[in-house]
Amino acid sequence: MSELHGNFSQNLKNIGTVGRSLSTWLLLLVPLSAAIGALCAVFLWLLDWATQSRFHYPNILYLLPVGGAAVAWIYARFGGTSDAGNNLIVDEIHTPSAGVPLRMAPLVFFGTIITHLFGGSAGREGTAVQLGGSLASTAGKYLHLSNAQTRLLLMAGVAAGFGAVFGTPLAGAIFALEVLAVGRLDYAGLLPCLLASLIADWTCHSLGAHHTLYHISYVPPASAPLFQHPLLLAKAALSGVAFGLVALIFAEANHKFGALMKRLVPFSPLRAAIGGCAVIALVWIFQTRAYLGLGVWSAIPGDPTISGFFAPSTDYWSWALKLLFTVVTLSTGFKGGEVTPLFFIGAALGHALAGLLNAPTDLFAGLGFVAVFAAAANTPIACTLMGIELFGAANAVPITIACWVAYTCSGHHGIYLSQRIATPKHDRLTTTLNDTLRSIRPVK
Incomplete structure (x- = not known):
């Protein structure tokens, strides 16, 4: 007692x-x-x-x-x-x-x-x-x-x-x-x-600040045949591979092009000026301003936007063009961040994959929205929760699968090089305590 x-x-x-x-x-x-x-x-x-x-x-x-x-x-x-x-x-x-x-x-x-x-x-x-x-x-x-x-x-x-x-x-x-x-x-x-x-x-x-609302209308039918939902999840996993690889390309392009520009143009104001001229040149080459700014909305009818990728249409290359515009902007010293462009890239890629895989457009745009960011930032749990907060819990399973597959496929790369490696994604990587993504990059 x-x-x-x-x-x-x-x-x-x-x-x-x-x-x-x-x-x-x-x-x-x-x-x-x-x-x-x-x-x-x-x-x-x-x-x-x-x-x-x-x-x-x-x-x-x-x-x-x-x-x-x-x-x-x-x-x-x-x-x-x-x-x-x-x-x-x-x-x-x-x-x-x-x-x-x-x-x-x-x-x-x-x-x-x-x-x-x-x-x-x-x-x-x-x-x-x-x-x-x-x-x-x-x-x-x-x-x-x-x-x-x-x-x-x-x-x-x-x-x-x-x-x-x-x-x-x-x-x-x-x-x-x-x-x-x-x-x-x-x-x-x-x-x-x-x-x-x-x-x-x-x-x-x-204080009156508002955020753009995104909606996924697709809901897996409870009475679907046994093969239908597993097939959809398989498509989500396959898309997750593409999301992870594109996230890897984005992160490495930013780091490598940024390092190259610093080496070639040490004076940072000149480097940013060159980057600004390069963005203007891209606008002239592709004859569009759709890939400037956030890409959340546009005043120009027909421009690709994040919201627009949730609707059926045909757009296979907006993800690549947004990636190019963003890498040129950020790697030459402009300020902002990577995440909203990653939302755009992911939603656009999911939109394109939905057409190729005969999958629901809005669902796969949503999967790409969060999964590319999950892979680039190495934050699959946060991005799974983000997907549920933004799109609802009805599609929590495909959201989770896409985020985790993308995270795995991006390897030990990411947009934040100060991240430390606590649990390697595969056994081939041998790390010591406090190794960062920066420290395991090849020295050139």
Whole structure:
């Protein structure tokens, strides 16, 4: 009886410790996450303004080289370590050192707006994650938090930014845990990340920021013949192979072309100006502006868009053209992110594969939407949850299959080279503790 009483007393003490810890984190995370959510709302409004302005004043495209050079010069003059972007945040979470500078937030914020205003093909996740990470790091320094507490606060900042900018708080929380290491979730940050992502998303919505809604009307019929659903899942798995390979191509093209440009043109403003001229040249070569900006919507009727890929039509090459425009933009130094272009590439590729495989167009566009990102970021769990949050749970099984097959097929590659390898995807890779995707790349 005394042993039982002792266990009960110890459990009460543990509950009290957890309660005090949770109260402390609430005091930290509520204002921080609300601030990140508010900034994401302003960022989304300005992105929409930039996109509308680009359509309203089409000749603004010719200022892309000037805008890119200006942003690159500001980063070179004032940015310091900020230019490392998301990789700096991942490194700081693994090994806290100098921290993430607060100036990263305004630099990436306005740098991304300029990229989209003048027509660069980029995303928005990088901006949101860096906003969250820089604010969280600054809060940790100001409050003199320990390295362990700062690490958790950085993860929560990443979750808040990601969850708010895409309107997917569950995916945002898991992304912040999963993006740190291939094949491992850091459960220590689960509650702070979930809380931060939810608060930021609620704040963003309450301020009137809206996210594009995507709908998959296909629902597997309960009375389908035995072979029909397994055949659909086999098609989803086969498509997952293509999604993974395209994600690999995207990541490697970004890294290799970016390294080549840095070697050939060390002066970053000139490099960005050349990139801007190259984007303009691509517009003239292909006679289209459809692959500029986010690609979520277009004011030009008939332009391919992410939403448009969920409807039946014939478009087999938009994924490749968006990949080309985005690689040229990002690898020459423009700011933004990779994720929304990856959504476009994935949805376009899924749309094309649906026609080839005689599969539901909207379903396979949705599978590509999340699976290419899952493979490129090595975050299959977060992307599976994102698919369920965006499209509903009716097709959770094909979403899961596509994400995991794509993740496996992309190999040990990815858009975030600071990711560490916790569980190799295959036995042929031998790694040591703290190996990163960067460290296992061939030295040239």
